[in-house]
Amino acid sequence: MTQELIIDIATAKRSAETAEIMRRYNDVFQSHDPSALDELVADGCVIENTTPAPDGARRTGKAACVELWSAIATAPGTHFDLEETYVAGDRATIRWRFWMSDGNSLRGVNLMRVVDGRIVEAMGYVKG
Template sequence: MTQELIMDAAANGLSGRTAEIMRRYNEVFQRHDPSALAELVAEDCVIENTVPAPDGARHLGREACIGLWSAIATQPGTRFEVEETFVAGERATIRWRYFMADGKSLRGVNLMRVAGGRIVEAMGYVKG
């Protein structure tokens, strides 16, 4: 086996692990159940989210990130549709559509990064 093939196999393995973490992360919002977040979020996680506009807010640390995502996941009358999840190594892009309680929706994307089997970075953007 050449060095190139070994590197490809390692990248595929990493992508597979990241894809599984993203699958479990997306389920939090699909099921409105944030209990899995404790296993998925790293101590040094950072979220840059979409509100307040135009620059959003920065949330630092595991507690802050779990708190924010838990509040979003359990918001009554809302739902997320995952349109696509693309994974490359430790990075993932999630395209989503968020339906608010009033029936209106918006589209957005999260740029995610995983390290050591946990989410360490999430940068959210919405379509204006």
């Protein structure tokens, strides 16, 4: 087996694992059930949130990340439309539209990174 083929197989396997983590992560927001977050988020996870503008707030550590995502997932009257999830190796890009309880919406993207089956980084950006 050539070195190039071995790398491609390893990348494909990592991409499949990342895709499954992203599917489960997205399900949290689609079902409004954050119970899976504890096993999806790494202890050293870092989030760069979309608010407050212009640079967002930084959350560090599993507890802070799970708390933020749980609040978003369970916010009354809100929902996400998933537009696309693209995975390459240990990285994923999620394009979404977030509908607020007042009927207004935001479009945005999350840049995610997964290591050892857990989310270690999430950077969120919204269309201004």
